[in-house]
Amino acid sequence: MSVKLTSILKKKESTSGVDPTIQEYERRSNKAQGSGTVNREDNYQEYNDLYYDLVTDFYEYGWGSSFHFAPRDPGESFEESQLRHQHYIADKLGLSSGMVVADLGCGIAGPLLEIARHSGAKIVGVNSNAYQLERAVKRTDEAGLTDQVEFLHCDFLKVDAPDGTFDAIYAIEATCCAPDKLSIYGEAFRLLKPGGHFGTYEWCMTDRFDDQDPRHRKIKADIQLGAGLLILDDQPTAHNALRTVGFELVDATDVALQDGPSIPWHQPLVRSGYSLLDLRKSVPGRWVTHQLVKVLQAFRIAPQGSVRVSKTLNIGAAALAEAGKLGIFTPMYFLHGRKPD
Ligand SMILES: C[S@@+](CC[C@H](N)C(=O)[O-])C[C@H]1O[C@@H](n2cnc3c(N)ncnc32)[C@H](O)[C@@H]1O
Numbered sequence: 590m591s592v593k594l595t596s597i598l599k600k601k602e603s604t605s606g607v608d609p610t611i612q613e614y615e616r617r618s619n620k621a622q623g624s625g626t627v628n629r630e631d632n633y634q635e636y637n638d639l640y641y642d643l644v645t646d647f648y649e650y651g652w653g654s655s656f657h658f659a660p661r662d663p664g665e666s667f668e669e670s671q672l673r674h675q676h677y678i679a680d681k682l683g684l685s686s687g688m689v690v691a692d693l694g695c696g697i698a699g700p701l702l703e704i705a706r707h708s709g710a711k712i713v714g715v716n717s718n719a720y721q722l723e724r725a726v727k728r729t730d731e732a733g734l735t736d737q738v739e740f741l742h743c744d745f746l747k748v749d750a751p752d753g754t755f756d757a758i759y760a761i762e763a764t765c766c767a768p769d770k771l772s773i774y775g776e777a778f779r780l781l782k783p784g785g786h787f788g789t790y791e792w793c794m795t796d797r798f799d800d801q802d803p804r805h806r807k808i809k810a811d812i813q814l815g816a817g818l819l820i821l822d823d824q825p826t827a828h829n830a831l832r833t834v835g836f837e838l839v840d841a842t843d844v845a846l847q848d849g850p851s852i853p854w855h856q857p858l859v860r861s862g863y864s865l866l867d868l869r870k871s872v873p874g875r876w877v878t879h880q881l882v883k884v885l886q887a888f889r890i891a892p893q894g895s896v897r898v899s900k901t902l903n904i905g906a907a908a909l910a911e912a913g914k915l916g917i918f919t920p921m922y923f924l925h926g927r928k929p930d
Pocket of ligand 1: 695721
């Protein structure tokens, strides 16, 4: 389903538009990056909310309803590849009818609805962003899946559910938003029944990342700014955290690196494919969108501050493309853990 830029940007129009929000977001991002230590405990959720209030419309315009990357097989469209990777995580965790499953950081429920249809499991989407949840509830209604799907509006580090509630838990490119891995994996461990499985596509710096290289450091900082992340861990930090909180490590694989011929995950950020959504993600597409946003803001069709949001997202997209080319970052480090019986 394609979304028009004019209609999505008009939704949250007010006199000052999104200007104060993007300014506050940039202030916090700079502070976090400058000091290297964020007041994470107090601020991470507000920071995430600020970010997703600003960017959800842009994401939906450029990405559709699934906000994650996916490497492609030759001849496969980006959307087909997203579905393949949604099915992959569901199948690896053995999701099936009769199970109660949590989706941590469910976005506007694109992957959630597909995984519900694919597996037959009951899915509970957890998200702290009220605006995204509004969209998720509406999409669930439209999909006719209200009997199989529920949503919890809460921080995924403090989920409003008793210990051992879920048969399985997954997260798609969302646990990277947590202020640290131990808290988010620890919460998943608490929420799972004994023997339950947890899987996540994690954003990580790879072993090619060199913290002494100023170019690498700048790319990492720009990814964090563009994607609303307070931290970006390396792969060992992530898989060690999974073990530390008590999981048996079943798998730790970078699924962005496919065997055989493959179109890399970052390709849509560089060159366009044939669909409208593909075009919007590419360098020329993002340039056109940015020019459009400028015009829309000048005519007060888009709220004040929209150009600044678009610019921030473009900084992140360019950094992700660069990181992908250099191989210093992956958005899909697949971690799979099992809670012991
Ligand atoms: C990149 S989006 C991915 C969304 C979705 N999994 C998808 O693939 O379409 C990250 C999601 O994590 C959610 N999130 C980030 N921090 C959160 C927190 N502390 N509690 C709950 N949800 C959070 C965001 O609101 C957003 O929906």
